[in-house]
Amino acid sequence: MYPDVHNLRGSRASIPFDMETPDVDLLKQCLKHTLDSTNEEDLQVFNWYMDKYLPYTTGLAVTFGPTVCHYSTISEALDPNDPNEKAITIKTEAFAVLIYKNNLTKWKYYHESLDDTYAKNYKYMPCNRKPTGDPAKEAQVLEYEVDETDGASILRIYSKKARGKYTQSDCGQSRCGGWNRQGMVRYNQLCELALQGRQSANCTVLERASLDAVGKKYGKKANSHYEERLQRRNRDAPAPVEDDFTTLRLPVRNRLRTARLPAITNGGSSNGNTAGLPPINYGNLTSPTAPSRQGRSGSEKMPALGGNTTMASYANRNDTGLEDNNNEDYDEHYEEAEV
Numbered sequence: 001m002y003p004d005v006h007n008l009r010g011s012r013a014s015i016p017f018d019m020e021t022p023d024v025d026l027l028k029q030c031l032k033h034t035l036d037s038t039n040e041e042d043l044q045v046f047n048w049y050m051d052k053y054l055p056y057t058t059g060l061a062v063t064f065g066p067t068v069c070h071y072s073t074i075s076e077a078l079d080p081n082d083p084n085e086k087a088i089t090i091k092t093e094a095f096a097v098l099i100y101k102n103n104l105t106k107w108k109y110y111h112e113s114l115d116d117t118y119a120k121n122y123k124y125m126p127c128n129r130k131p132t133g134d135p136a137k138e139a140q141v142l143e144y145e146v147d148e149t150d151g152a153s154i155l156r157i158y159s160k161k162a163r164g165k166y167t168q169s170d171c172g173q174s175r176c177g178g179w180n181r182q183g184m185v186r187y188n189q190l191c192e193l194a195l196q197g198r199q200s201a202n203c204t205v206l207e208r209a210s211l212d213a214v215g216k217k218y219g220k221k222a223n224s225h226y227e228e229r230l231q232r233r234n235r236d237a238p239a240p241v242e243d244d245f246t247t248l249r250l251p252v253r254n255r256l257r258t259a260r261l262p263a264i265t266n267g268g269s270s271n272g273n274t275a276g277l278p279p280i281n282y283g284n285l286t287s288p289t290a291p292s293r294q295g296r297s298g299s300e301k302m303p304a305l306g307g308n309t310t311m312a313s314y315a316n317r318n319d320t321g322l323e324d325n326n327n328e329d330y331d332e333h334y335e336e337a338e339v
Contacts, residue, residue, distance in 0.1 A: 021108075022048065024101045031097050031190065033197035037209035046210045047217075050074055054088060057096045063087045067225040070218055073207035075198050090198060094190035102164040102183065109161035114144070122146065122155040126162040 022045055029035050030049040035042035054074065055064045064087045068077050077087040110124065118124075129142065143159040166183025179187075197203060215221075222228040 021104070024104065027053075027097050027100050028190075028193065031093060031197055032193050033200050033203040033206050035206055037202075037206045043209060043213060046206060047213055050207070050210050051214050053100070054093065054096055057099050058088070058092050066218075070214055070220050071211075071222070071224050071228075073204075073211050075203060075207060090194040091191055094187060094194040097190050097194075098166070098183070098187050101186075102166045106162050106164060109159065114155070114157075118146075118155050122153050124157060124162075125154050126157045129158045 026035075026045050027049065029042075030046055035046050037043055037046075050073075051069060055061050055066075055069060058064070063079050063081070064077060068080065068087055072078070072087075074088050074093070075086075079085040079087045106126070110119075114124070125147075144155055144157040147154040147156050166180055166186065167178045168180065220228060222231055
């Protein structure tokens with residue numbers, strides 16, 4: 001297992017070297033695709049190269065991140081934002097190997113001497129030490145110093161170990177600034193090696209073996225990240241309930257059903273008074289004598305209606321005193337939804 005490189009990007013770039021790091025020559029063999037896929041150590045190096053190193057050192061953590069490199073090989077992976085372009089081109093891969101060779105000494109120095117104390121709170125800045133005009137101070141050997149001027153949290157590093165093999169940190173913003181002539185020549189050579197590697201017969205065999213190993217490591221079974229998500233969604237879906245019901249009845253509304261009286265007409269039962277109520281005199285709004293009940297003599301009078309009370313509103317009330325709503329029947333209504 002080779003070191004994780006999730007912190008390679010940025011000015012505070014270092015590899016957590018908790019185990020042996022791949023040699024520069026091994027990365028050159030990865031570029032040339034000359035490693036033996038049947039050899040466990042060789043395959044382990046290439047797995048680290050494809051799964052960890054390339055996505056982060058090239059700045060392609062999205063273009064060739066886990067959603068791509070866990071399902072496609074280096075030479076076959078396409079850019080998610082532009083399907084007509086390769087995710088990892090020959091020049092990109094060659095530059096990744098050049099970065100490793102240029103910065104390996106610096107990364108080791110950061111890890112061994114600085115990270116435990118300064119990595120969390122300070123930004124690393126390799127630079128040349130400015131002359132102070134004080135011979136005594138300039139005679140002192142100073143590898144780094146903390147700069148907190150104006151609230152900054154910078155660690156200025158003067159040690160030669162923090163310098164790249166082909167780069168300089170004080171070459172300005174000119175084109176290709178920072179890379180010396182030797183580095184440019186080396187980059188062109190690595191591009192030739194990358195082209196040879198892509199064209200070799202071992203390229204597909206090595207990349208496929210590595211892809212299978214990486215997919216097994218992370219439990220990938222689909223051909224793409226999209227298919228993996230669909231399979232996971234179907235796998236996590238709840239199992240259907242096995243019963244005799246095929247639909248689920250969902251109550252939409254449950255309102256109180258108001259009682260309604262039959263329509264009241266003027267006159268006795270012989271005139272169509274279906275409720276059997278005493279006849280009502282509209283003239284003086286008083287009720288005449290009602291027929292005797294249970295064989296008793298006497299008269300019963302209906303209570304007088306109020307001045308603003310109409311027969312329609314009285315007839316539209318029930319024994320609960322609730323208004324009927326437009327003669328609508330508000331029994332429980334249901335909608336049927338497929339389970």
